[in-house]
Amino acid sequence: MNRKVVIQVKNLVARYGDDIILDRISFDVYEGEIFAVLGGSGSGKSTLLKRLLGLHRSASGKIIIDGDDISECDEDALQQILRKIGVLYQSAALFGSMTVAENVALPILEYTDLPRESVDHLVKMKLNLVNLDGYQNYLPSEISGGMKKRAGLARAMALNPKILFFDEPSAGLDPVTSAELDKLIIHLNQSLGTTMVIITHELESIFAVANRVIMLHKSTRGIIADGDPKYLRDQSRNPFVKQFFNRLPGDNTLTNGKDGF
Amino acid sequence: MDAATAAETITGIKSILQPPLPPALTVDLEKVTYLDDFGVLVLVELKNLVAGQKSRLYLKNADKRVKEILSILKYDALGEPAAFTRKSHPNMFIRLGEGALGQAADLNFIFSFIGSVCLSLIHVCLHPRSLRSDDTFLSMKKVGVDALPIVGLISFLLGLIMAFMSSVQLQQFGANIYVASLVSLSMVRELGPIMTAIIVAGRSGSAFAAEIGTMKISDEVDALFTMGFDPTRFLVVPKIIASVITVPILTLFSDLFAILGGLVVGVFMLDLTANAYIAQTLKTLTLFDVFSGFIKAAVFALLIAGIGCLRGFQVRGGAAEVGQATTSAVVSSIFLIILADAGFAVILRYWG
Numbered sequence: 368m369n370r371k372v373v374i375q376v377k378n379l380v381a382r383y384g385d386d387i388i389l390d391r392i393s394f395d396v397y398e399g400e401i402f403a404v405l406g407g408s409g410s411g412k413s414t415l416l417k418r419l420l421g422l423h424r425s426a427s428g429k430i431i432i433d434g435d436d437i438s439e440c441d442e443d444a445l446q447q448i449l450r451k452i453g454v455l456y457q458s459a460a461l462f463g464s465m466t467v468a469e470n471v472a473l474p475i476l477e478y479t480d481l482p483r484e485s486v487d488h489l490v491k492m493k494l495n496l497v498n499l500d501g502y503q504n505y506l507p508s509e510i511s512g513g514m515k516k517r518a519g520l521a522r523a524m525a526l527n528p529k530i531l532f533f534d535e536p537s538a539g540l541d542p543v544t545s546a547e548l549d550k551l552i553i554h555l556n557q558s559l560g561t562t563m564v565i566i567t568h569e570l571e572s573i574f575a576v577a578n579r580v581i582m583l584h585k586s587t588r589g590i591i592a593d594g595d596p597k598y599l600r601d602q603s604r605n606p607f608v609k610q611f612f613n614r615l616p617g618d619n620t621l622t623n624g625k626d627g628f
Numbered sequence: 629m630d631a632a633t634a635a636e637t638i639t640g641i642k643s644i645l646q647p648p649l650p651p652a653l654t655v656d657l658e659k660v661t662y663l664d665d666f667g668v669l670v671l672v673e674l675k676n677l678v679a680g681q682k683s684r685l686y687l688k689n690a691d692k693r694v695k696e697i698l699s700i701l702k703y704d705a706l707g708e709p710a711a712f713t714r715k716s717h718p719n720m721f722i723r724l725g726e727g728a729l730g731q732a733a734d735l736n737f738i739f740s741f742i743g744s745v746c747l748s749l750i751h752v753c754l755h756p757r758s759l760r761s762d763d764t765f766l767s768m769k770k771v772g773v774d775a776l777p778i779v780g781l782i783s784f785l786l787g788l789i790m791a792f793m794s795s796v797q798l799q800q801f802g803a804n805i806y807v808a809s810l811v812s813l814s815m816v817r818e819l820g821p822i823m824t825a826i827i828v829a830g831r832s833g834s835a836f837a838a839e840i841g842t843m844k845i846s847d848e849v850d851a852l853f854t855m856g857f858d859p860t861r862f863l864v865v866p867k868i869i870a871s872v873i874t875v876p877i878l879t880l881f882s883d884l885f886a887i888l889g890g891l892v893v894g895v896f897m898l899d900l901t902a903n904a905y906i907a908q909t910l911k912t913l914t915l916f917d918v919f920s921g922f923i924k925a926a927v928f929a930l931l932i933a934g935i936g937c938l939r940g941f942q943v944r945g946g947a948a949e950v951g952q953a954t955t956s957a958v959v960s961s962i963f964l965i966i967l968a969d970a971g972f973a974v975i976l977r978y979w980g
Contacts, residue, residue: 420854446856460851462843474855522855534847 370397373530373562374419379428381414388414390588391428394581396530396564401556401576403565403596405611406583412566415583416534419564420454421445433529450478453523457535459515461507467494467518468503474525493521497551513544517551524555531555533565537572549575570614574600582608634666638673645674649681658689668701734942741860741938745868748861752869763866771832771867772874776881779827783882786823787811787889795898804898808908811890812883816917820883822969825928828875829961833936836867837957840940841950849941859941868933875929876922883921924972928965935961 374396381389388411396402406412417423419430421437430437435448461470471490475481481489494500497517507515516536523531536552537545549572556563556576567573573580573596581593584607592599592608600612609615655671657663671687678685690698698704717723752759794810840863843849852859887909894900939957943949 417850420850422850422853449854449856452854454851454854456847456851458846460847462848478856 370399372396373398373433374564375429375431376419377429377431379415379418379430380426381411381418381423382426383414387588389418389583392583392589394590394593396562398562399556399560400578401552401563401565403567403573403577403580404583405568405573405580407568407585407611410583410585411588412568412583413534416532416566420452420532421449450526451529452532453526453528453530454532455516455519455523455534455536457538459507459519461515461519461522463507466504466506467499467510467521470507470518471522471525474522478526489525493525494518496524496555497521513540513548516540516548520551520555524559524561527559528561530562530564533563533567535567535569536565537567537569542571545569545572546575552576570612582611631666634670637670641670641674642677645677647681649678649683651682652684652686653678654686654688656689657687657691657694660690660694663694663697665697665701668698668703671698671703737942738938741941742934744858744860745864745934745937748858748865749868751861752865758861759869760862760866764870767867767870768874770835771828771871772878775828775831775878778831779824779878779882780885782827783815783820783823783885784889786819787815787886787891788893789889790814790886791890791893792897795893799898804894804900805904805908807894807898808887808890808900808905809912812887812909813912813917815886816883816913816921818969820879820886821921821924821928822965824875824879824882824925825932825965826962828871828878828929829932829936829958829965832871833932833957833961834954836933836936837939837953838950840937841943841953844941844943845946845950864933864937867937868930871929871933872926875932876925879921879925880918883918920972920976924969927968927972931964931968932961935964 372395376395377393378391379389379393380387380391392415404412404415414423418425419432419437425438428438432448433451435444437445437448440448461467462473465473468487468490471493472486475486475489479486490503491500494503497520499514499517499521502510502514502518507518510518520531533552536548540548552563552565553576555561563576565572565577577596579594580596580599581590582599583589584591586607591605592603596612599608603609603612653674655674660667671685675685687698718726790811791807795804795807798804798806798810840849843863849859849863852862891902891905894905895902936957939953939960943953
């Protein structure tokens, strides 16, 4: 492939105490693609996200984001790298004491020297982008779950990051709202060219948005499949991958056993 | 057979089936039309009871639906007594070791927290514009202005009580005027800062812990970090600065209200004139007393805000932990306030 690699993970090991959650996993994410990390509960998806964002340091291995290694750099350098990243958290993580507009304006005010009025315009533009125009002065507790996610997305995109991370974007949303969010993700990806990494287990959303997926599984503590989700659904030989994509109930030996494969 | 009747049936069967039992018992399920897990429970209890008497239980005439229920619930495997055993506790040494390691990790966290607070405070001193002034003013209002009525009321009553109690003794010597000295000196030097700090710990220390703890469990602290904000600088520094500024001022108010309380008792019960009372108060107090109370209050404020925020950041997991953090914030800050006050007592004894 001749596309540029934006995120490169090499032999990443993640552990909590003595429990190894991820064992030597490696993958690349290319510029401009929508990349999904899948896996059942407890497969280490959230752990992987926390390592990618530098919230936890990994035991060993390299995570290179846009040319900089975040597994070795110090706090200040990490902060520089994080400027290129936007994150939409599962609960949207809007600050409850601030209005929607103040939430979106927060990173803009901190990192740019724009005059106050331009910031307001920019915030309005960002909110237009996620169809939340008119909700500037609402508090997060006054808007619905889907709106919170969109406001969170507007905040994540405030500084036009190169990479957007989504932690379970459709969690807690009804199918219609969730489909709208998927559409928004695709739209933003196509119009802005932002690389997107989505952590999810929502099948519909995976088929709708993801160009490429990797699948984690707790039995191997690593990646058991990668590629186009539709191809994996139809062609994969791995029994767990088949189960996952075709939504079949798990056989106990496969989902619980350590020696499933 | 369902949840309502199962308990009755089990006790009924147990009282009927007294030993000795025949070597084999058969339960005829022919007339059973409906069976759920409570029904199966009755059968299992029966089976265990019978097995205890070295006898065996047979089921017959179970229809298809009943058989299906039995197989879903794994009736055949349920025979072993007390299928539900709790996870056994590791022995004393393992628990001791785990406890020690947990404490060490906590200590580690506390030291890195103190370090990061110090660094953030230095950063803010060097770059005053990086202080979030809106948040600081809001905290000042919450910690200081909003606490004024309760601090004033409690201090007023405290002054009243102190004057009243001491007057009973001092009146015997005709030393009524010294009530003013007693109230003002004890309040300004000791009780003013302590009472204010304890009220602030209960009002604001707990609020800090709950606020940060809730932000922690809803990913907001992580969001701050990934947006490039230092959570300590963003959340802790405004609270510490607001507390350190407002608590000494609150203490001053507390002193004033207590003296006012004493004055009320002096004027209405001890036949002192207000002028004499105030003159005696001014004669007793030195600027050093007021100043030492001020410093004490500032140190207490630092402890309260620091502990409140620390407990908030220590929250992991769910809502119950936020409650725990809140309790712990109040308890630890009151303990530290008293400890620090003891330290001040020793220092001021030799210095003042």
